[in-house]
Amino acid sequence: MNLPDYQFISAPLWLVTLLHVLTLSLHFMAMNFLLGGVLITLISSARKRWDDATAVKFARLFPAATAATVTLGVAPLLFLQLVYPRQVYAAAIVSGWFWLGVVAAVIVAYYALYRASFAGQRTGTAGKAVLLLALAGLLYVSLVYSSVFSMAERPALVRDLYAKDPSGLVWNPALGDYAWRWLHMLLGAVTVGGFFIGLLGRGDSVVFATGKSFFAIGMAAAAVTGAGYLMSLQSSLPTLMQSPAMMALMASIVLSVVSLHFFFRKNFWASGVMLFLSVMGMVFVRHTVRLLRLAGEFDPASWRVAPQWSPFAMFLVCFVVMLAVLAWMLRMFFGAKKDVA
Amino acid sequence: MSYPFWDVPVGYGVLMAVLAVFHVFVSHFAIGGGLYLVVTERLARRAGDTARLEFLEKLSKFFVLVTLVAGALTGVGIWFIIGLISPTATEALIHNYVWGWATEWTFFVVEIAAAMIYFYGWKTMTPRAHMAVGWIYFVFAWLSLFIINGIVTFMLTPGRWLETGEFWDGFFNPTFWPSLVLRTGVCVMLAGLYALLVASRGAAGESRDRTVRWSAGWGVAGLAVTALCQCWYWKAIPAEVTAKAVAAMPTPVHSVEISVWLAAGIGAALVVFGLLAPKRLSFGVAALLMALGLAWFGAFEWFRESIRKPYILAGYIYGNGTEVANTERYKKEGYLAQIAFKTGDDGADLFRHACRSCHTLDGYKPLKPAFDGTDRAFIAAIVRATHLLRGNMPPFLGTAAEAEKIAGYLARRTDRRPMAEIHKLEGVELGRKAYAIRCGGCHVIGGMRDVSKSFEGQSAEDLNNMLNSAADMGEGMPAYTGDAAERKTLVSFLQTLGKGGNK
Numbered sequence: 001m002n003l004p005d006y007q008f009i010s011a012p013l014w015l016v017t018l019l020h021v022l023t024l025s026l027h028f029m030a031m032n033f034l035l036g037g038v039l040i041t042l043i044s045s046a047r048k049r050w051d052d053a054t055a056v057k058f059a060r061l062f063p064a065a066t067a068a069t070v071t072l073g074v075a076p077l078l079f080l081q082l083v084y085p086r087q088v089y090a091a092a093i094v095s096g097w098f099w100l101g102v103v104a105a106v107i108v109a110y111y112a113l114y115r116a117s118f119a120g121q122r123t124g125t126a127g128k129a130v131l132l133l134a135l136a137g138l139l140y141v142s143l144v145y146s147s148v149f150s151m152a153e154r155p156a157l158v159r160d161l162y163a164k165d166p167s168g169l170v171w172n173p174a175l176g177d178y179a180w181r182w183l184h185m186l187l188g189a190v191t192v193g194g195f196f197i198g199l200l201g202r203g204d205s206v207v208f209a210t211g212k213s214f215f216a217i218g219m220a221a222a223a224v225t226g227a228g229y230l231m232s233l234q235s236s237l238p239t240l241m242q243s244p245a246m247m248a249l250m251a252s253i254v255l256s257v258v259s260l261h262f263f264f265r266k267n268f269w270a271s272g273v274m275l276f277l278s279v280m281g282m283v284f285v286r287h288t289v290r291l292l293r294l295a296g297e298f299d300p301a302s303w304r305v306a307p308q309w310s311p312f313a314m315f316l317v318c319f320v321v322m323l324a325v326l327a328w329m330l331r332m333f334f335g336a337k338k339d340v341a
Numbered sequence: 342m343s344y345p346f347w348d349v350p351v352g353y354g355v356l357m358a359v360l361a362v363f364h365v366f367v368s369h370f371a372i373g374g375g376l377y378l379v380v381t382e383r384l385a386r387r388a389g390d391t392a393r394l395e396f397l398e399k400l401s402k403f404f405v406l407v408t409l410v411a412g413a414l415t416g417v418g419i420w421f422i423i424g425l426i427s428p429t430a431t432e433a434l435i436h437n438y439v440w441g442w443a444t445e446w447t448f449f450v451v452e453i454a455a456a457m458i459y460f461y462g463w464k465t466m467t468p469r470a471h472m473a474v475g476w477i478y479f480v481f482a483w484l485s486l487f488i489i490n491g492i493v494t495f496m497l498t499p500g501r502w503l504e505t506g507e508f509w510d511g512f513f514n515p516t517f518w519p520s521l522v523l524r525t526g527v528c529v530m531l532a533g534l535y536a537l538l539v540a541s542r543g544a545a546g547e548s549r550d551r552t553v554r555w556s557a558g559w560g561v562a563g564l565a566v567t568a569l570c571q572c573w574y575w576k577a578i579p580a581e582v583t584a585k586a587v588a589a590m591p592t593p594v595h596s597v598e599i600s601v602w603l604a605a606g607i608g609a610a611l612v613v614f615g616l617l618a619p620k621r622l623s624f625g626v627a628a629l630l631m632a633l634g635l636a637w638f639g640a641f642e643w644f645r646e647s648i649r650k651p652y653i654l655a656g657y658i659y660g661n662g663t664e665v666a667n668t669e670r671y672k673k674e675g676y677l678a679q680i681a682f683k684t685g686d687d688g689a690d691l692f693r694h695a696c697r698s699c700h701t702l703d704g705y706k707p708l709k710p711a712f713d714g715t716d717r718a719f720i721a722a723i724v725r726a727t728h729l730l731r732g733n734m735p736p737f738l739g740t741a742a743e744a745e746k747i748a749g750y751l752a753r754r755t756d757r758r759p760m761a762e763i764h765k766l767e768g769v770e771l772g773r774k775a776y777a778i779r780c781g782g783c784h785v786i787g788g789m790r791d792v793s794k795s796f797e798g799q800s801a802e803d804l805n806n807m808l809n810s811a812a813d814m815g816e817g818m819p820a821y822t823g824d825a826a827e828r829k830t831l832v833s834f835l836q837t838l839g840k841g842g843n844k
Binding site: 003004005006007008009010011019063064067070071072074075077078079081082085086088089090092093094096097099100102103106107110111114158159162163164166167168308310311312314315318319321322325326329330332333336 | 343344345346347348349406409410411413414415417418420421422424425428431432433435436437439440441442443444446447448449450451453454455457458461462465466467470473474477481502503505506508509656657665666681682683684685693
């Protein structure tokens with residue numbers, strides 16, 4: 001019997017890439033609010049910039065932010081595995097225990113955030129301790145992701161590491177590959193976290209000022225680490241400079257600055273849209289970097305394309321329904337809250 | 342073989358089972374619990390039953406904490422772990438069902454958002470809007486099951502997909518509907534069990550008793566649907582698969598037997614402590630019911646996983662990741678030529694890719710005790726004939742030289758002393774042990790390929806002659822390589838078998 005071949009992708013590559021970039025950008029927005037928000041809340045509380053009531057207000061939002069981060073993280077991981085299974089699984093297997101630890105770390109962080117959220121006004125040292133625990137969990141996840149995904153871009157390194165130790169206890173030793181990348185991501189989270197803190201605390205001058213500071217300082221620091229990340233690309237950098245991704249990078253930088261400008265003027269819609277587009281541009285650059293680093297080893301364009309249009313149509317319809325139902329439910333929820341107020 | 346092999350000291354089956362069984366136990370409650378919450382809320386609001394509404398609010402907090410965190414994240418965890426332990430099968434599934442999973446993701450997003458809004462909206466939303474969100478939650482959670490059920494059942498019964506490769510042929514496969522109804526029944530049953538756990542902590546009184554009876558009713562109803570569907574499900578599995586399981590695979594058969602006893606236990610406890618004497622439902626009893634429910638689900642999932650053997654994707658990819666479509670290539674070029682990630686030790690690499698997915702050396706399904714007291718030639722013969730062993734193992738499709746390398750790897754790690762010394766046995770008991778190790782893998786006394794009767798009336802000399810020519814007796818038969826002492830006791834044992842004894 002001629003068995004079906006599974007070596008194909010079921011939609012044109014550009015469509016899968018578009019969905020990957022879009023959903024990953026959405027995931028980053030939620031994740032940045034979560035990671036940056038927890039970090040800012042802890043720093044502001046420790047420096048006595050805020051009273052406990054403000055910390056409680058944000059702590060109550062973090063479980064929802066975690067839920068959004070997790071759910072929005074599923075889709076980009078799916079599309080990534082569709083196109084780069086050989087690279088991603090191989091790297092994940094080499095660091096198998098660390099990779100699996102991500103699930104445990106998120107569960108711990110999630111429960112810690114619920115604990116802080118339910119603690120309410122009783123949030124004191126204990127509340128901060130659970131927030132710290134959550135932060136540690138989130139930082140672990142970010143480090144593992146940076147380590148594994150950058151390792152996935154170096155198949156030769158994966159082969160070498162596996163040959164030495166197949167136990168799944170190998171941490172990516174090529175620190176230069178991902179240290180800048182991780183720092184850039186972390187400071188990007190502080191930037192976006194600053195935006196959300198300012199947005200949600202816009203009625204309180206102290207909180208807004210805090211958000212503003214973190215937004216601006218985070219952006220400046222992220223720019224510096226971003227430059228460091230570009231330099232760390234070494235031989236891939238000249239090719240990147242000549243690719244369309246460079247335009248996307250420039251546009252993203254401009255959009256970030258414009259976003260900051262609108263934020264200072266308290267035009268949050270414009271600022272938010274610019275910020276999201278900026279993140280999307282960065283994700284596209286990130287995608288291009290992956291292609292460049294994999295050049296010679298793997299080209300995603302080599303996939304046989306065998307579209308499954310009817311299942312895709314099912315997804316598309318359900319995606320639209322999802323947006324409509326979400327909008328309706330949020331309107332019901334926030335409308336009701338206003339009525340109660 | 343395109344991937345590295347994650348060489349962990351734990352059995353893959355155990356690793357997967359721990360995460361998956363916990364996940365399905367929570368995720369099915371996530372669906373049934375949603376229905377329970379909204380239906381009960383509607384009835385409570387109609388009756389103006391504030392005590393019941395307070396109970397539901399409490400239950401919904403428990404529900405959110407259990408399902409949104411542990412349930413959702415262990416689901417993600419399954420993704421993580423299957424990529425580590427079965428990357429080839431995961432890749433095949435994703436390539437075929439990416440739009441199924443993407444669709445399921447849209448349901449997942451709505452499900453999570455609805456659960457949070459439902460929980461946080463108790464005090465702020467209108468009853469009508471609140472219940473509407475509850476219904477949205479349940480519908481999308483069930484739709485999520487609908488999609489995942491299509492992919493999970495495809496793994497056991499891919500149906501016409503093996504010929505057409507069409508998405509829908511694989512999705513609506515022979516076990517799709519029985520599994521969907523069965524799992525819906527499980528959802529309802531688990532909703533009852535979880536609600537009983539929360540209700541058992543409530544203050545004694547008429548309200549608590551009503552809640553306990555109502556929740557036990559859900560448990561009984563769900564259990565009834567589940568029990569009926571288990572028969573339907575069994576019948577939907579191709580007859581050759583179930584016949585093979587009954588004949589040669591103890592694990593799925595025992596799992597079914599255990600699940601029947603556990604279901605009976607759950608049913609009895611629900612009727613006694615839920616319907617007849619709700620006052621007697623203590624937290625301990627409710628917790629025991631939960632444990633029974635978890636054990637039942639574990640037994641069912643163990644059955645589903647084990648009856649699929651030797652495949653991970655039936656008819657398509659074997660449990661060790663070798664691909665049916667590549668059979669001729671493996672036979673011609675061998676496994677080593679296909680292994681993309683090597684450690685420099687061919688025997689170890691071959692062992693990992695051919696055996697290690699299911700067997701450890703001395704932990705889960707250990708091979709060391711299976712080969713202790715034997716030798717390289719015997720092990721190599723067994724490796725070449727894995728498809729004949731009980732338990733429905735994948736065939737070894739590599740070259741003879743590769744089988745030798747695996748045998749060499751294993752032989753270096755097994756106990757080379759005589760069996761008598763290793764097991765401290767003598768006489769017929771040593772013969773029984775030798776039979777179990779050298780013959781029992783293929784010839785099960787009272788079971789698969791039982792050859793006991795053929796020893797009837799045979800003299801020791803006849804049996805010795807038979808052992809001398811064992812390698813010529815048919816496909817997969819290894820040469821007898823035991824020492825004289827072991828041979829003598831084995832012959833004695835074979836004679837007792839011929840007399841109908843020692844069963």
